[in-house]
Amino acid sequence: MSARSDRVAQWLEPRTEEMVGLLSRLVAEPTENPPGTGLGRCARLLEEEMRRLGLEAELIDITGPHRLEDPYVVRGSTGDGAKLLYFHGHYDVVPAQDREQFRLRRENGELIGRGTADMKGGIVSMLYGAAAAKELGLLTNGRVVVHLVPDEETGSVVGAGHLRDHHLIDPSAVAVVTGEPSGTSIWNAARGAISLRVGFEGREAHVGQAAFGVNTFAHMVHVARPLLAYAEEMAAKPTGYPMDPGDPTGSMVVVGGICGGGSNFNVVPADAWFTVDSRFNPEEDLHAELERMRALIRDAAAEVDAKVTVEVTQFQPPAGTPAEHPAGVALARCVEEVRGEPARFAMCGGILENRWYDQLGVPAFAYGAGRLDVSHGPHERVDEQELVRTAAVYALYAADVLA
Structure with missing residues (x-):
């Protein structure tokens, strides 16, 4: 582990309980989609948490025809400068098999509950990664913009599609990373x-x-x-x-x-x-x-x-960014710096909201703490320490690509 990753870890690790607490509050919001209920309440919680972490935050009302209840894009940002990096996530979840899944359980280092892997855990890592980059002065020549949307689980046209249709994605961005549950892989392509x-x-x-x-x-x-x-x-x-x-x-x-x-x-x-x-x-x-x-x-x-x-x-459409793209090389370097092992690129077996950015020419990747094989299931879970490690990757990645 390098001196700078030590610094990031020293900022994040004392905040592990905070991260778990935020994830617990997010899991308790039953943002099941379909039918797409409870979205506004969760969006307002996310906006409040962004502000608490020192990020600028706003709620963007989603207009036009849709069947969702009170949906918003939650947009946060930090930093200043010419370069732009997007963190992207979704706060809707698939329907639960049991209502107890909306109560976070902590067992043997695992955080268990609906959305822990897909992808409210990823949201927590992104917010704390952005906050760490801000507090440690890592954003020397650019800014991080966090987009959190509803509707990923039912096609994403209403949520992420709103970003593209209303020109809220800047095609000149250096990259986008979404916190989908990629395990220890970097997903650089999707079906x-x-x-x-x-x-x-x-x-x-x-x-x-x-x-x-x-x-x-x-x-x-x-x-x-x-x-x-x-x-x-x-x-x-x-x-x-x-x-x-x-x-x-x-x-x-x-x-x-x-x-x-x-x-x-x-x-x-x-x-x-x-x-x-x-x-x-x-x-x-x-x-x-x-x-x-x-x-x-x-x-x-x-x-x-x-x-x-x-x-x-x-x-x-599918999405794909070559692993050898400079933005991909930088992400792999940060993953290896934190995890101590070479990063592995792979294609996601499903579809990703990366495609909305990919269509505009933005290099797009997914890297998150959860695992796809437990997502959507009755025992959905995420490793507690992986939340912290993933947040560290995000912070270091922002430092590298915005330098």
Whole structure:
């Protein structure tokens, strides 16, 4: 550990209890999305904490059509100068399996609760990393801007999309880091996403006169078959990006994650639907793959004379910054300085809000204390000391890229 990382550690470690206390208060805010409730209360807590830590803070009202309850972008900043570094995070969480998950538990160095890994723990590390950089005079020629948004768990168009649509992202920024649960890896790339809702229209008939009906369930099964074969094909096409150990390397397509239809067990169903959700590797052309899926659906429907509709519910491009980019090299150097071991780059198996910055040419990375394999689960957790170490990485990274 270097002299400067010693300095950062000496500032952060006495504040470990503060960090745990903030995480406890954030976990206690049930910002479940869907449906997207409790967001305003959590946003105001974050604004208050930013000010307490010496950051300039503001709430940006999210306008336009949305279904969220009282959502805000929470924007904090510190430092002065020409260069700009973004820290980015989201404060919504997936629905809990049990209401007890909104009470932080501390066991054997682990902090357990909804959002600890994804990514309220990351938010705590970012805020304390920015505060450490400010208090220790590490921001010599630039500033850190922290963006905290809702809606990541349901597409992020309302939250992070608001930043881009209202020109709140400066394309000249040197980099963005989001605190997603990357474990000990740096995620420098992420998959793109296409989501579909495939619907069918038929004709009802009583079971005793089933021959007069048009069975949409039968149509749904027929159309799903070629899509299932397509999913197997895409899974067999590996990416050229490194992946975390054990992660599948092909593009992932889930057919029928949700499905429904019909009015009763003894009636021919006049309606049916199913979803298709996909995560495509950066090498794939998303427009071409969307057309392929539409063609498979259209051709299979024609074989059985099915009336079918296809609604695109999500279309988000992949993101990727080369590991050898100077901003990536600097982040890897800071991770190694804090952890004492070489940093490893990998592609995230899902999608990241990095894409909103990547589309504007900002080098984009994810590095956070949590682990993806426990995120969203009933035992979601984060290592207490990793929160502190990650905050140190953020502080040192700000010092390096803003020098």
